[in-house]
Amino acid sequence: MLRTPFIALAMYLGSALAPAQATVIADSQAQFSGSQGSDGWYYGYYNRSLDGDAQFSSGEFAQFDTYWAGSQSWRRSQDGESGDESGVYLALNAQGGHPSGIGPDAQQIHEIWAMRRYVAAQAGQFWLDFELFKENLNPRAGGITGHIFLNGVELFAQYIATDDGLGVHLVIPIVLEIGDLLDFAIDPTGIATDRDNPRSGRSDGTVFRMRLLDALEIPAPAALGLVSLGLVLPRRRRVHQ
Numbered sequence: 001m002l003r004t005p006f007i008a009l010a011m012y013l014g015s016a017l018a019p020a021q022a023t024v025i026a027d028s029q030a031q032f033s034g035s036q037g038s039d040g041w042y043y044g045y046y047n048r049s050l051d052g053d054a055q056f057s058s059g060e061f062a063q064f065d066t067y068w069a070g071s072q073s074w075r076r077s078q079d080g081e082s083g084d085e086s087g088v089y090l091a092l093n094a095q096g097g098h099p100s101g102i103g104p105d106a107q108q109i110h111e112i113w114a115m116r117r118y119v120a121a122q123a124g125q126f127w128l129d130f131e132l133f134k135e136n137l138n139p140r141a142g143g144i145t146g147h148i149f150l151n152g153v154e155l156f157a158q159y160i161a162t163d164d165g166l167g168v169h170l171v172i173p174i175v176l177e178i179g180d181l182l183d184f185a186i187d188p189t190g191i192a193t194d195r196d197n198p199r200s201g202r203s204d205g206t207v208f209r210m211r212l213l214d215a216l217e218i219p220a221p222a223a224l225g226l227v228s229l230g231l232v233l234p235r236r237r238r239v240h241q
């Protein structure tokens with residue numbers, strides 16, 4: 001579901017577009033670092049299995065306590081680098097990350113979303129440009145769901161099939177106040193397979209990156225027609241087999 005006002009975006013794109021020079025306010029990949037809070041970015045997780053109401057709220061974001069320089073990823077110290085305890089695959093890196101699910105190994109008993117947080121340093125109207133697609137394309141897994149929350153209110157949720165290496169690329173308008181919390185989550189929930197329940201974390205490695213822009217970036221003239229027609233950039237989801 002997508003609750004952000006796409007009508008406004010459609011109207012904007014339907015009007016005559018003048019070339020715009022966007023300033024990048026935030027960039028999850030370019031600004032990724034091994035320091036919590038650097039450039040307003042925080043790296044953490046949400047354990048849905050330990051949440052009584054199973055509904056994410058802003059205060060339920062927990063920061064990772066360990067940065068692994070070798071893999072350039074954030075993790076929980078309790079999970080280690082390998083093994084099969086619950087949460088072992090849970091991680092965030094510059095491009096995306098991996099949630100932990102209920103299975104596939106018996107010791108994996110918690111549904112834990114990998115979650116990246118941006119704390120707004122400026123107020124105003126911005127454009128959120130984000131990409132969500134599978135990195136691990138194992139055809140015998142169940143896929144994931146990506147979420148975006150603003151101060152705990154869900155703006156976007158999308159299932160991505162396990163072998164969907166194209167996913168979605170959207171640009172949506174967003175109004176922010178200083179201190180607002182933007183949370184980007186990779187949830188292991190997909191579909192049931194012959195081996196796994198829908199919440200399995202099997203092969204759930206996902207790319208989820210985003211930029212916050214102060215103006216809509218207008219692509220080269222050759223691509224303009226695609227944007228005007230589709231609202232989004234020319235990346236399409238494949239039908240799950």
Ligand SMILES: [Ca+2]
Binds near residue numbers: 053054055
């Ligand atoms: Ca809750």
Ligand SMILES: [Ca+2]
Binds near residue numbers: 101142187200
């Ligand atoms: Ca999954």
